[in-house]
């Protein structure tokens with residue numbers, strides 16, 4: 072694809088915008104700057120202008136394409152159905168191919184997204200080294216010698232668990248009690264390394280609810296980070312690999328009995344009742360695989376369910392044990408805006424006896440994590456995070472629950488820096504603890 | 507205009523005032539600021555400045571004066587008459603960053619706000635006092651109070667609560683010479699001429715509003731929202747007439763026609779409106795709990811008598827919000843039909859609504875346009891919406907023709923050429939339909955009293971006679987127009 076065809080391809084998407092402005096205040100970067108150029112409407116107008124040759128493909132678009140967090144709050148606000156997420160991916164790809172994005176951010180990102188993240192062994196090895204360094208305190212020793220940027224990055228780095236914690240999940244976990252169905256679990260690339268406990272909790276809850284859980288060994292990274300960074304070719308490659316991995320794993324088992332109360336009544340396309348994901352970012356990407364690879368991706372995409380959404384749909388068996396805590400639920404952008412899931416996690420949490428679900432002022436706003444945005448745009452990220460933390464702090468929760476690893480890390484770092492006495496958890500962990 | 511200004515020193519002076527990163531001058535940035543909510547008029551500014559304080563605004567205005575460059579205040583850019591366009595290569599003074607609520611006085615029922623405060627944010631901030639800010643334009647989730655003041659914006663609840671002008675008590679204004687004045691008083695009883703009244707609705711031509719003291723209203727004890735489902739728009743209009751004749755004062759009465767329903771139901775604002783209805787009429791009654799129930803019942807009966815197929819009552823606040831979200835997302839939802847939407851705005855006597863609507867639809871049909879109606883029926887305020895593609899020169903020409911025919915029709919019926927969206931660049935040539943030359947001269951004198959050099963938002967409101975309304979396929983060229 073040449074650069075011109077990239078612009079031609081995205082042009083029709085820009086015509087969906089009637090310039091009504093209803094998206095403005097949903098946009099975190101507009102909220103902070105008050106600038107039309109940093110609003111969804113302005114960005115679409117820029118794109119259309121470039122595609123129609125009214126203005127050059129230049130630095131403003133390059134900056135805006137990356138200042139945008141890809142949070143897609145504008146999609147939830149837009150009455151005209153502008154597919155902003157997909158426009159953004161295409162825009163970034165055009166910007167990159169035009170060579171407009173340079174500098175350290177681009178280089179680190181490329182290295183991470185091309186070399187580390189999609190290769191489990193490289194990622195495992197690298198994080199293993201970090202884990203050892205953290206344990207021995209070596210990281211603090213070298214810290215003062217590092218450039219400022221690296222020091223900032225270090226602050227955001229979560230504590231990497233020891234290798235024993237970072238083991239892969241078993242390929243098959245049998246259902247407990249009467250079997251209701253068979254699901255595949257998408258474990259993600261970073262999740263098993265940093266949030267292995269969360270993945271194990273997910274499998275435990277699914278099994279406890281009567282689902283056999285298959286974790287196909289050949290699954291790959293979802294490609295979301297790559298796609299959001301404009302690396303559409305790599306994302307496409309990963310998408311195809313996942314279609315094959317889940318298709319083959321699904322075909323191996325017996326066709327599931329569609330017991331009452333399972334996710335799908337019709338013959339499931341991949342041989343599973345659902346492909347369950349516990350990371351909102353991965354879930355959003357997998358649900359839209361067909362955007363990258365067309366019909367080939369549709370069967371997989373159509374079966375993807377967020378873990379809370381799935382459990383809410385099939386219904387939890389039995390009553391959870393009580394958990395007497397104030398919990399604030401925070402919507403990950405890629406769950407509420409990209410997947411339209413907002414009520415399910417709240418319902419599941421509310422069903423836990425004695426748990427007090429408290430509302431806060433800014434549940435659907437972005438937290439500023441957005442992949443590695445907090446590294447590439449530290450100031451904007453901090454401004455957005457501050458607004459979120461103000462809202463959360465005012466609600467005085469003992470636990471903040473949110474279903475996306477990036478948001479968990481960002482909120483954790485933010486809460487810590489403010490000295491908030493609060494625990495961060497994925498809703499599924501709270502469900503696992505109250506089984 | 508005077509001598510050609512030196513752009514570099516203008517920019518440098520602006521940067522001195524607000525800081526380098528609050529002045530936008532790249533061609534692509536200026537491109538984005540060339541339109542507001544009316545997409546077929548455009549004019550690129552020379553620079554965009556984002557001040558944070560009254561003092562910065564005053565200094566920015568002085569810099570513009572010194573360089574003899576016109577300037578125009580801007581809020582969220584949702585205006586629908588081209589009001590925020592910078593004609594004459596002017597400087598846009600973007601007020602969106604001035605978004606603090608400065609003071610809330612629940613007992614005296616007013617709030618003092620900066621102009622960039624978003625309409626609904628004020629209502630949210632005073633909710634816990636049991637108060638709200640009544641004017642509720644459909645764009646209220648995003649539009650600014652500064653823009654509301656300038657356009658004298660209304661909304662669905664204007665029927666009972668009035669427009670912005672009924673809710674503004676005092677203003678702080680940076681005059682076009684850079685001096686700062688305060689008009690009106692929070693008590694709402696100004697002595698002497700009502701200068702606040704003159705500024706509200708002046709479309710940014712008398713200065714930059716930098717602070718507004720606005721009235722807060724108590725949240726009614728009870729609110730009932732009804733959804734009347736009608737076979738066609740005309741019978742819905744008749745129901746509106748019957749309800750008003752009966753002496754009821756509903757808080758709002760809004761009609762949404764079938765084409766709009768279809769678009770809304772396909773959008774994220776879907777509310778479960780019946781797509782097989784010819785029109786729905788959203789009716790709201792509010793007030794003392796004892797009264798509202800009976801009033802709602804009468805409204806229901808009157809609707810049924812005028813041919814409503816069914817009248818639903820919102821069961822809870824959630825459903826009520828859903829009805830309103832559908833109404834308020836209607837404009838954007840029309841974007842599903844074509845890349846552009848032209849929202850016309852005119853007022854007719856209520857009793858003539860049924861016949862005028864029929865005539866409006868006939869104009870659309872005759873010109874082969876996709877015309878739909880969603881409007882403030884209780885006020886007789888029409889919004890014929892025309893979906894089009896501004897790149898199609900022929901279609902654009904027909905859109906403009908329909909717009910003009912509709913305005914003439916409304917004026918002949920005893921109406922006016924704008925209910926709430928203002929004149930801006932869009933309708934300036936039609937002022938002559940309503941006003942004599944003498945009338946216009948008198949208005950110009952008022953304007954000159956505030957702005958003798960006509961540097962503040964030039965080219966709006968008054969006919970120029972020099973502009974021709976030929977369709978322009980690229981819809982550019984407004985920036986070529988002399989603004990004097």
Ligand SMILES: Cc1cc2nc3c(=O)[nH]c(=O)nc-3n(C[C@H](O)[C@H](O)[C@H](O)COP(=O)(O)OP(=O)(O)OC[C@H]3O[C@@H](n4cnc5c(N)ncnc54)[C@H](O)[C@@H]3O)c2cc1C
Pocket residue numbers: 090091092093542543578579580581582583584585586588589590601621642643644645648649650651652653654655656657658659660661662709710711713714715716837838926927963
């Ligand atoms: C989807 C949609 C629905 C709408 N519904 C309604 C409705 O129901 N009722 C209604 O009345 N309007 C409606 N409008 C029109 C528009 O939203 C209103 O006119 C609104 O008041 C404009 O506010 P803004 O902040 O966007 O102002 P802008 O569009 O930025 O500016 C509008 C005018 O105000 C002037 N202005 C802005 N700020 C200042 C200031 N600080 N001092 C002086 N002048 C200033 C500008 O110069 C310009 O002339 C709608 C628009 C859209 C897109």
Ligand code: SF4
Pocket residue numbers: 097098099100101110111114138139140141142143144145146155
């Ligand atoms: S994706 Fe988020 S940051 Fe980007 S334009 Fe939309 S709302 Fe703004």
Ligand code: SF4
Pocket residue numbers: 087088089090091092093094095111112115145148149150151152153838841
């Ligand atoms: S809400 Fe949608 S149609 Fe309206 S301006 Fe934003 S992107 Fe465009």
